[in-house]
Amino acid sequence: MKILICISNVPDTTTKIKFVNNNTAFDIAGVQWIINPWDELALTRALEIKDAQPGIIENITVVNVGLIDSEPTIRKALAIGADAAIRINAEPKDTFFVASQIAEVVRKESFDIVICGIESSDYNGAALGGMLSEMLDLPSVSAVSHLDVVNGAVELKREIDGGQETVATQLPFIAIIQKGIAKDARIPSMRGIMTAKSKPLTAVEPIAADLLTEFVGFDLPKPKAACKKIDPDNVRELVNLLHNEAKLI
Amino acid sequence: MSVLVYTENWDGKFKKVTFELVSYAQEIAKKLGTSVVALSIGNVNDEQLKALGNYGATKVLNVQDDKLKWLNNQAYTSVVAQAVAKENANVIIFAHNNSGKAIASRLSVRLKAGLATGATAVPSSFDPFTVTKKVFTSKALGNIVIKTPVRIITLLQNAFGLIESKVEVAVEAFQPEVKDSELKTVVKEVNKITGKILLTDAEIVVSGGRGMKGPENWGPIEELAALLGAGTACSRPVSDEGWRPHDEHTGQTGKVIAPNLYFACGISGAIQHLGGISGSKCIVAINKDPDAPIFEAADYGIVGDVLKVLPELIAAVKELKAQ
Ligand SMILES: Cc1cc2nc3c(=O)[nH]c(=O)nc-3n(C[C@H](O)[C@H](O)[C@H](O)COP(=O)(O)OP(=O)(O)OC[C@H]3O[C@@H](n4cnc5c(N)ncnc54)[C@H](O)[C@@H]3O)c2cc1C
Numbered sequence: 338m339k340i341l342i343c344i345s346n347v348p349d350t351t352t353k354i355k356f357v358n359n360n361t362a363f364d365i366a367g368v369q370w371i372i373n374p375w376d377e378l379a380l381t382r383a384l385e386i387k388d389a390q391p392g393i394i395e396n397i398t399v400v401n402v403g404l405i406d407s408e409p410t411i412r413k414a415l416a417i418g419a420d421a422a423i424r425i426n427a428e429p430k431d432t433f434f435v436a437s438q439i440a441e442v443v444r445k446e447s448f449d450i451v452i453c454g455i456e457s458s459d460y461n462g463a464a465l466g467g468m469l470s471e472m473l474d475l476p477s478v479s480a481v482s483h484l485d486v487v488n489g490a491v492e493l494k495r496e497i498d499g500g501q502e503t504v505a506t507q508l509p510f511i512a513i514i515q516k517g518i519a520k521d522a523r524i525p526s527m528r529g530i531m532t533a534k535s536k537p538l539t540a541v542e543p544i545a546a547d548l549l550t551e552f553v554g555f556d557l558p559k560p561k562a563a564c565k566k567i568d569p570d571n572v573r574e575l576v577n578l579l580h581n582e583a584k585l586i
Numbered sequence: 587m588s589v590l591v592y593t594e595n596w597d598g599k600f601k602k603v604t605f606e607l608v609s610y611a612q613e614i615a616k617k618l619g620t621s622v623v624a625l626s627i628g629n630v631n632d633e634q635l636k637a638l639g640n641y642g643a644t645k646v647l648n649v650q651d652d653k654l655k656w657l658n659n660q661a662y663t664s665v666v667a668q669a670v671a672k673e674n675a676n677v678i679i680f681a682h683n684n685s686g687k688a689i690a691s692r693l694s695v696r697l698k699a700g701l702a703t704g705a706t707a708v709p710s711s712f713d714p715f716t717v718t719k720k721v722f723t724s725k726a727l728g729n730i731v732i733k734t735p736v737r738i739i740t741l742l743q744n745a746f747g748l749i750e751s752k753v754e755v756a757v758e759a760f761q762p763e764v765k766d767s768e769l770k771t772v773v774k775e776v777n778k779i780t781g782k783i784l785l786t787d788a789e790i791v792v793s794g795g796r797g798m799k800g801p802e803n804w805g806p807i808e809e810l811a812a813l814l815g816a817g818t819a820c821s822r823p824v825s826d827e828g829w830r831p832h833d834e835h836t837g838q839t840g841k842v843i844a845p846n847l848y849f850a851c852g853i854s855g856a857i858q859h860l861g862g863i864s865g866s867k868c869i870v871a872i873n874k875d876p877d878a879p880i881f882e883a884a885d886y887g888i889v890g891d892v893l894k895v896l897p898e899l900i901a902a903v904k905e906l907k908a909q
């Protein structure tokens with residue numbers, strides 16, 4: 338089985354968000370870049386299956402649409418344990434554009450399972466997996482919280498509002514994963530970091546594709562009014578405020 | 587032209603968000619001088635279907651087909667695309683939840699229509715078509731322009747609210763073509779959590795963190811929630827430890843919710859947790875550490891031992907309810 342994992346390169350989740358150029362661009366000064374948390378979990382899960390059932394998964398490739406500065410993040414994925422990496426050399430400005438690029442990779446080299454995260458923690462598109470599936474005319478299962486391979490068949494669970502479904506699918510397919518898929522993301526071992534240097538990281542040029550959307554500006558939320566502190570010995574006052582002032586209970 | 591809404595039901599009843607989507611669509615339709623058509627897939631009775639008229643839908647396309655019993659991203663996309671063609675829709679509205687995201691993204695490619703996900707308000711401009719959406723896990727807002735003539739939006743739940751505007755509504759049976767070639771995924775088993783309020787639908791949520799010390803202390807959280815008709819939630823370590831089920835985990839990597847009132851009990855307020863709850867209209871924090879970051883996000887706060895405060899809070903709410 339061959340697995341492709343789409344990874345996006347995003348600011349560390351604790352990054353203080355600021356904008357520059359008259360609030361039209363994200364301020365990347367001093368930002369630490371990481372593998373999008375869900376993509377890291379996807380990679381972790383693929384490696385868990387690979388380790389638990391030797392021979393089932395012959396190859397795990399990661400793909401990223403990004404400029405050269407996303408290479409440290411891609412190398413990290415190789416250090417964690419991916420076998421190969423592809424970087425499509427373009428700025429990921431619009432999800433339709435990014436999906437078009439990854440679709441081209443899948444058309445050229447077939448994969449049994451393509452995994453995407455449910456969203457990127459930067460622009461929160463939450464759309465790439467679905468777009469990719471439609472471009473490739475493949476089935477997609479979204480909000481996947483459990484993925485396993487049992488006797489050659491893929492076992493999936495997906496989250497629905499207020500429950501969980503067990504889903505069977507034909508291969509190839511696209512899994513759009515969310516948390517639950519793996520507990521903690523794997524961290525690279527010393528050996529992993531060393532071997533990552535010799536693993537293939539291929540850069541390819543993008544194909545022509547349309548951009549359907551464009552960010553034109555950003556805003557920070559208005560600062561919140563200060564928190565009203567209530568005496569712990571007078572909890573009744575809280576109920577009073579919630580009832581009479583906020584009118585919520 | 588029309589504005590099409592993808593509705594969602596739960597056990598035959600529309601989810602609260604559906605009425606919000608229709609309200610939102612009505613606001614857009616007014617600006618565009620068109621009308622709102624709702625698409626319903628599944629077994630929903632006539633009375634429910636007609637209720638969509640209370641929020642401005644003038645037509646409901648009612649699809650009932652056994653092949654569509656379970657969500658299938660590919661087949662559902664096809665159904666929505668057929669409804670778009672039939673109604674000549676140029677704006678299509680989904681909820682920004684698991685199913686909404688799954689179908690909207692596929693539809694975007696099928697129709698080659700630009701998509702704005704996680705919208706927080708009606709478009710700020712119609713030419714160019716500009717939508718405000720959450721970015722950086724709600725730490726900021728982005729203004730995104732959709733450049734195509736047909737536009738798709740997923741609306742963040744509870745961001746817009748309900749606006750009643752009663753109109754005459756026509757319910758029409760709709761039988762789209764469902765190809766077997768698009769039914770490549772099959773649902774084998776469903777585990778529904780019954781007897782609990784849907785977290786994403788809850789107006790009030792009572793949530794506990796590691797400060798609750800252990801699963802044995804969740805009694806007061808559940809009691810307070812039951813008293814207030816609230817849903818229950820938790821921070822990530824709490825569900826990771828197995829103190830609470832995974833579906834209660836809120837935050838950047840869990841559920842994103844925006845209730846009117848959120849109680850954070852023994853939750854530090856890490857940035858990743860706030861990403862899932864900062865859309866709440868009012869946040870109450872109970873934490874023994876006066877410097878806990880949750881107090882920066884909170885509207886009301888009590889610095890104290892949550893295990894002592896909760897029983898008193900329950901008593902005070904009971905007193906209020908008895909009045
Ligand atoms: C990539 C990534 C994604 C993440 N995603 C999420 C997410 O989606 N959701 C999430 O919640 N977290 C997430 N986290 C984890 C997050 O960083 C925090 O670790 C987590 O939210 C802390 O949970 P907590 O507040 O319950 O526990 P703690 O941080 O341990 O806080 C416990 C709080 O309880 C208080 N307390 C202790 N005892 C008492 C008492 N007796 N009475 C009152 N207060 C008391 C303490 O003062 C403290 O503030 C993520 C982390 C990473 C790195």
Ligand SMILES: Nc1ncnc2c1ncn2[C@@H]1O[C@H](COP(=O)(O)O)[C@@H](O)[C@H]1O
Pocket residue numbers: 342343344345346373375376400401402403429432435452453454455456457458460461462463464465466
């Ligand atoms: N630039 C990118 N390169 C590769 N994969 C990406 C990229 N952007 C997004 N993805 C994948 O798509 C998922 C959802 O991202 P998005 O739709 O952008 O929120 C991510 O979790 C990744 O798996």
